[in-house]
Amino acid sequence: MGLLNMNNKYYIIDFDSTFTQVEALDELAKISLKGNPDQEEILKKIEGLTNLAMEGQLSFSESLMKRVQLLSANQKHLALLVKKLKNKVSTSFSRNKTFFKKHADEVLIVSGGFKEFITPVVSPYHIKSENIYANTFKFDPAGNIIGYDVHNPLSEEGGKVKLLHQLALQGDLYGIGDGYSDFQLRESGLIQKFYAYTENIAREKVIAKADHITPSFDEFLYDNNLPRAISYPKNRILCLIVGDVPPNAIALLKKDGFSIRHKSTFEEKYTKDVGMLVLGANESVSDEQLIRAIKLKTIGHFGTSKGHLKETICNQLGIVIFDNKKHRRSAESFIPQRMIDFMNKGTTYMSSNFPNLQLPAIEKSHRLIHIHRNVPGMLAQINTLLAKHEVNIVAQFLMTKKNLGYVIVDIDAAYDKGILKSLKTIENTVKFRVLY
Numbered sequence: 340m341g342l343l344n345m346n347n348k349y350y351i352i353d354f355d356s357t358f359t360q361v362e363a364l365d366e367l368a369k370i371s372l373k374g375n376p377d378q379e380e381i382l383k384k385i386e387g388l389t390n391l392a393m394e395g396q397l398s399f400s401e402s403l404m405k406r407v408q409l410l411s412a413n414q415k416h417l418a419l420l421v422k423k424l425k426n427k428v429s430t431s432f433s434r435n436k437t438f439f440k441k442h443a444d445e446v447l448i449v450s451g452g453f454k455e456f457i458t459p460v461v462s463p464y465h466i467k468s469e470n471i472y473a474n475t476f477k478f479d480p481a482g483n484i485i486g487y488d489v490h491n492p493l494s495e496e497g498g499k500v501k502l503l504h505q506l507a508l509q510g511d512l513y514g515i516g517d518g519y520s521d522f523q524l525r526e527s528g529l530i531q532k533f534y535a536y537t538e539n540i541a542r543e544k545v546i547a548k549a550d551h552i553t554p555s556f557d558e559f560l561y562d563n564n565l566p567r568a569i570s571y572p573k574n575r576i577l578c579l580i581v582g583d584v585p586p587n588a589i590a591l592l593k594k595d596g597f598s599i600r601h602k603s604t605f606e607e608k609y610t611k612d613v614g615m616l617v618l619g620a621n622e623s624v625s626d627e628q629l630i631r632a633i634k635l636k637t638i639g640h641f642g643t644s645k646g647h648l649k650e651t652i653c654n655q656l657g658i659v660i661f662d663n664k665k666h667r668r669s670a671e672s673f674i675p676q677r678m679i680d681f682m683n684k685g686t687t688y689m690s691s692n693f694p695n696l697q698l699p700a701i702e703k704s705h706r707l708i709h710i711h712r713n714v715p716g717m718l719a720q721i722n723t724l725l726a727k728h729e730v731n732i733v734a735q736f737l738m739t740k741k742n743l744g745y746v747i748v749d750i751d752a753a754y755d756k757g758i759l760k761s762l763k764t765i766e767n768t769v770k771f772r773v774l775y
Contacts, residue, residue, distance in 0.1 A: 349508050350442070351499075351530060353516030354450035354457050354473070356539045360427045362389050363452050364406050367420045371412035381409050392451075394544050395519035398496040399451055403474075407487060414482040417455050424460045429538055431555035432464070434568040437703075437752075440465040441566055447472060449502060451493055451520060472502055500527045515559055522548045534559050555596060570705070570773045573597050576682070577612050577634075581605050582619025584641060585671035592617070592675050595683075615639075615678060620663070623647040629656065636772075637661065637681050639674040650692050654743055657710040657770030660692045685747050685774050687738075694738030694745045701749050704733045706774035707759075709746040712767040713739045720765050721746060728758040743769075 355362045368385045372378040385406050392402035439446055443465045450457060450473045457473050474494050477486040487494060492501035499520050503512070512530040514521055517540055525533035525548070535542075535549030538556070546552055553559045554574040560567035561575075573596035580589055580601040593599050597615060605616075605624060610631045618624070620642030629635070629652045636658065640647060643664035653660055661677040663670040680686040684700055685708050687693040711717050718737055725732060725748070736747040763771045 347510035348445055349510055349512045350446050351449050351512060351514040352446060353521050354448055354452050356517045357515065357536045358429060358432055358461060359424055360429050360539045363424060363456055365389060366423060367412050367416060368410055370419050371410050371416040385409050393518035394542055399498060399520055400494060400496045403451060403494060410484060412484045421456050421459045424456060431538060431557050435556055436464055438560060438566045443467055446470060449499055451498060497523055499524055500529065503529045517542060517545065519545060569775055576614040578615040579609050579613045580617040582622040584617055584619050588671045588675045595679050626652055637678050639678045641670055641674060644691060653692055659687055659690050662691050693743060694740040696736060696738045696745060698736060698747060703752060704749045705752055707748040708772050708774055709762060710770040711744045712769060713742050713744040714767050717744055718746060724758060724761045728755045730754045730758055
């Protein structure tokens with residue numbers, strides 16, 4: 340048997356700890372064993388069996404059989420599990436429904452999990468039921484889980500490899516997952532590239548064998564030039580932290596997905612690549628460093644920026660500054676959150692050098708940020724170019740402060756990409772980027 344699609348490409352996606360943030364059988368055990376005096380002990384056994392299989396230290400078939408035997412679950416528990424899993428879809432998957440809709444013929448969910456809980460979770464993402472490959476439970480007349488179909492290749496060791504041999508897909512295949520069974524597809528030669536997915540869990544033995552490490556689904560889509568909600572993955576944005584910065588502040592930035600480096604000094608090797616810079620209260624940046632930091636978009640300073648970095652240079656280069664000149668006790672959350680809001684939404688609220696603009700998040704649109712010198716006619720030039728390229732404007736915001744102008748334009752997601760180059764070349768442009 341075989342599936343056909345016009346693009347001749349297939350994307351093989353794992354479910355547990357990839358499409359969802361959790362291992363479904365572990366979550367089912369928490370539900371089915373509630374009130375059991377031995378719950379904690381059994382849960383540890385199930386989680387241990389899961390990890391051994393995912394790291395390739397125990398055959399998948401043995402791990403699966405032992406886990407199902409320990410569950411003591413029934414159909415009532417499955418309904419509760421599905422409800423929970425729908426709220427546990429990985430963040431970067433949940434924001435990319437457009438990709439799944441456009442590529443419904445090319446996406447396959449291939450999992451050692453079970454259709455009874457996988458199908459209702461992935462179906463809202465336009466994934467076709469015939470493209471969902473997983474195990475199926477066996478029930479007794481009372482609805483209790485008593486086993487599973489042992490003839491399904493996905494219940495066996497190397498099951499994903501066996502299944503893809505049977506499917507005989509014609510085209511280029513790409514696999515994304517977090518476990519050893521996903522790597523086996525690459526080892527077998529059945530897929531062109533294996534992406535180790537690390538948004539939820541990073542298994543070192545799997546990462547070591549991957550063709551590409553993808554901390555988010557956005558990174559996978561970017562690497563394959565596929566439609567995506569975010570134009571540039573946040574894991575590719577270097578956030579350099581220099582000096583004494585509160586751990587809670589670092590944790591917030593890391594949680595939002597930026598690539599974190601924490602150093603005692605601003606090392607020269609990071610200058611040309613840094614996109615976000617966080618400085619301890621007494622840290623400084625020289626004029627030369629600012630000028631060479633060509634990708635730098637925002638600076639967060641835990642003291643006052645005055646005397647530690649040149650605001651006029653930041654203005655000339657379109658770098659937004661957030662500092663703690665009022666010595667707020669809440670700075671450990673205030674500074675990183677302002678930087679996150681700027682990177683995610685373009686919000687410059689409470690910036691020390693930019694026009695203060697608060698912006699809503701948007702859906703199904705792309706947000707363009709245009710920073711320019713505050714001279715007459717800039718908005719007219721921007722809108723003339725948008726009209727020339729027949730771009731539909733969803734919303735537009737403009738604020739100025741002294742010598743700076745700041746324009747945000749939300750446009751329909753479908754547009755002539757030539758407009759991006761045109762907007763960059765308008766005279767008096769300081770910095771331009773696509774936010775989403």
